[in-house]
Amino acid sequence: MQQYDLISVLERVSELVTPSKERREKVEGLLRESLFKVESIIKDMGINAEVVPVGSVARDTWLPDDIDIDIFILLSRDFPEDKLGSVAVEVARRAFGSYTLRYSEHPYASCRVDDIDIEIVPAYKIMKGEKIVSSADRTPLHNNYLMGKLNSNLRKDIRILKAFAKSIGVYGAEVKVEGFSGYLLELLILFYGDFISLVRNAADWRPPVFIDIERIASKGEALKKFDSPLIVIDPVDPNRNVASPLSKTQFFRFVAACRALLNKPTEEMFRSRKEISFTPSRIKKELLERGTDIIVLLVEDLDLPPDTLWTQAKYISKRIRYVLEENGFRVLWCAGHTDEKSTVAVAAELESLEIPKALIREGPPVASQGERDFLIKHISDKNTLSGPYIEGDRWYVVKRRRFFNAADLISDYLSGKNAPKLVRGRKVRIVTGNEIGKVPEEIRNFIGKNLLREEVFTEMLV
Template identity: 30%
Template sequence: MSEEDAESDERGTSGTVDERGSSIDDDRDDVESVVAAIREHIEPDAEERDRLRTVADRLIERAEAAATERSPEADVMQVGSTARNTWISGDRDIDIFVRFPPELDRETLERYGLEVGHETLPEGHEEYAEHPYVKGTVEGFDVDVVPCFRLESAIEIRSAVDRTPFHTSYLQARLDDELTADVRLAKQFLKGIGAYGSDLRTRGFSGYLTELLVVEYGGFRELLEAAAEWQPPVELDPEDHGREHETAKASRNAEVGDADLPFDDPLIVIDPTDPERNVAAVCAAENVARLQHYARRFLEAPRTEVFEPDDPDPLDETALRAHLERRGTTPIAVQFEAPDLVEDQLYPQLRKSLEGITTGLDDRGFDVFRATTVADDTAVILAELAVANRPAVERHDGPPIHVRSHADGFYEAYADDPDAYGPFIDGDRYVTERPREFTTARGFLESDRLFDVGLGAHVETALEDEYEVLVGDGIATLCEEFGRELARYFEPRP
């Protein structure tokens, strides 16, 4: 588990605006009336609050008893959106952090943490992130019991989860009723546009980042007005740490794999509890741009619909073939059994493999037009090609003839090659036309040369076991498993 898991509010949320079954009218009035309509449906009511509080208090009491039995100086803290009152009606997450004194060694902390977790959640199961924790369900609530060290400062952290209690304390001191209501609006807005969640599949805005932005700008509307005018890279430093990202020392962004790099992101929000960390490091440029787009559209024409995720209808084979005929491109897909990894491990590997394969296709002249990757039971790397077939020969330019040593070497290398045309002179240099290694994209993808490109380790292993290459109309077989994802690709929206 990472700290973002405790703060992204992704678990157990259906993403609909109204979890109580009500409908929201198509209100196109001004921002205030739209906001009022949304607030009515995302604000947890008294009964929902009481039920969550009752369950949380009972679990906290149980965790405290188990923790202090093992370490008298241990304590328990509820963190995340339910602790900060920024959760949306229908969310079902309770995050309980068991804090042990820093003198404890990590091995003992992990052992105590699992023991406390199992005593708190007898029906729970173990999951693993930076260190193991216990996850379970109690009366419909998704509960995590996570061990961490109780430290004086987030700068002293030993793992990512250690800083989460500092985030909760920081925001609890700054969020009033009005701002918490605006945080809910911001979260629902980001969910509606598909930019909410710090998981490495979404690469969007975490719950903590969303809360910091609302606090920094002073409200939901103020955040949208600011985002509409952002000129990335956008740099925010809530506590004026004064960290200059161009010249600063290494950052604490280990969760996204750049711990040795200074901040170089489209959105930079210096963690108020840890000046060496960019809270927005995981947020992809496209999601920053997506927020800008929808902020502008909403402020120009406020609509309740933008707060509701609008998943497209799955694309069927007939519709897919119509798109292919209209576009005149050649799609090609590599399909294989998805590696057995959690999404935060799988999607970085899929993206790395996508980059490697598309680079390999481009380098061989197949001109990738657009590409994507998706996964479910199987995984797919899909590239749409502007050029799918190449001539049997390719031009190979040599050095200028006046560069004698290199020119002589080039000439001698091809002079006796019976399969090559030339060498001959074109302008001031030698040129040869040699046989092309692959005349079709399929030929390249079905060859061992596929494994010369940069692939994710687990993806490479899966491909070594078995994979299938689908070309043209052949990708229609993907509709059954990936109809919705294909609709997003062939019917794209911001």
């Protein structure tokens, strides 16, 4: 019965994720227009290059509400690598006016036309088996490989899979998501044959999962080389794991979501989620009910590409959590966020912003080799509150903490030599729960989602 229900759900979902005639005409028309512009500009610049469309639009695997037109400028190997980014920027400026500079191993430009993203990516033209200069060089090979494999049924199931991955929040290999790239999802459908077969298999995945569509790699060597829950050998490069950006969390969220879908099939597992807005009063109410508090770091007035901002946000959040826990604070969660423009934020929910000034430290056993050094260190120390004393067979001492307030601790850490490079020499705003109204709305929404964090598919598992 469940199989029949799932098939019925997928039939309806397929209609939802298939572009309408009008939408298709708009996208295909924009693609043709964009290619013509880029080709003309490249010619005017006197650059010998091939302009090719790649990605989901080129392969007809795109979703109606999530469209990226990827245009690659393929240059000869003798073109200076340090000028690749300037080619993308100049073409984007002349073709579309405004752009956002992004980075992979070298810069590329992202433009916006109505509700459609157009990415201008410079790369070197290579043949299969040739050594790459950057990862972007492989992308046209990926496109050629899939174009020779896909048919209408596979394209239909790829769209269904992309909608599923997007709905549960695992679609995207960028630092922000750490999930499944579009190319990876397409390879999974190609390997398993259809969406249902993929879901049934993925529901039982146990890491490490090894997939080699073309059987071009050694499983034993791959398991040694790649520390990843999912290993999918790139059909055009046996030394690359397509799933390397996938985090363990996102891997298991996908596995659990597949189990949930098989247990209780529903169209809701394929619909985009609406953003929830959190007012300052709502966040304060949640903190009051939980008996916890929030501390927020805001690093502002930055001028860095979005991917770099996300990398820094996640890195700094890991460091802040470590510092807090090392100094005795109980952290429920700590996460980083960025508006992808100029601000990086790190928020942590703590059991309390203040902890006792006193802490107990366990010393060595009585009459052991370390006894004398322990006693000398603590007998006359100004931060010794009581002890050293013996309990059982060991020495103990009660010490005064250097920091018992989370804001003071973080402020000291950020001003020190071990602070992350991004914050050195910068003024960092530190805000607590009572001042949450001073935090921008986007950051409040990020905090709210972490406070009420839950999986959209949990109820379908029971």
